Amino acid sequence: MALSVAEGFETFLNRLVPLASQRQAAAKHRASIETSLRNALDVILFRETGSFTHGTGVRNHCDSDLLVSLRNTRPGSSDTAINWIKDALQKSFPYTSIKVSRPAIIAAFNNGTETWEIIPGFITAGGGDKYSVYDIPGAASGWIQSAPVAHLNYVNTINAKKTAPGGAKKLARLMKAWKHYNNVPMSSFYLEMRAAKHMSTQDVFSPIWDVCWLLEALVSSSLANMNDPANVSGRFYACSSESKKAEALSKAKTGATRARKALEAYQKGDNGLAFYYLDLLFGGKFPARS
Incomplete structure (x- = not known):
């Protein structure tokens, strides 16, 4: 039997987890990283x-992230703090790829299959308590707040809405899948917070509608x-440079057009056409209808 659009999204979301x-493979390096630092x-x-x-x-596109809170006086240049971390890791793991990808230093263990940022x-x-605000390196230079x-508490609160349980995280996962499968140079954190903010205004979660609405909102806002919807830190940036923002906006426009065509086909009862545009939207990764 052919999948419905709702079943297609359910299958897709299960595949994305x-x-x-x-998770276990990546986690095993945490203790050695902490000891090194x-x-x-x-x-x-x-x-x-x-x-x-x-x-x-998103499966196969998920790193382990570790924020290191330092007691040192914050240096004027964020490059200095980045190099502190990089130098310590290179000394401890001379045969592991250690590279800078602002705001993080990436340690790629086991030939990159077990990666920490x-x-x-x-x-x-x-x-130092759970409401702490940190200065971390900016995506291009300087410092930003985190x-x-x-922010996790904010996402969890929206995700627990009784009328749309799980909706915020499911929408965030779908948006990140769109990003990864189309090589969109956009911040995953930005997409997650946009998804949670969108779901804070919705009474139910319907992926065919919410993906379309959120992509169109991203395009409308350029x-x-x-x-910060949690009102604790500074503003969030979609991209690390103007050139990447231009590329991301172009791909968001294409994504919004495909999502709208999928929604229109769904509204007309043409599930075959809806699946066609959803597959285009998600880079050929959306489940086949049958």
């Missing part, structure tokens, strides 16, 4: 962040900077 084995730097605490922790990761941070408010626990 990272495997437990992938504690030996080289004055560390207050480590906090795991990112899509694995948030439950919004490590970000230096300096507490600016909150004193409040990982407050990927505008986003105010």
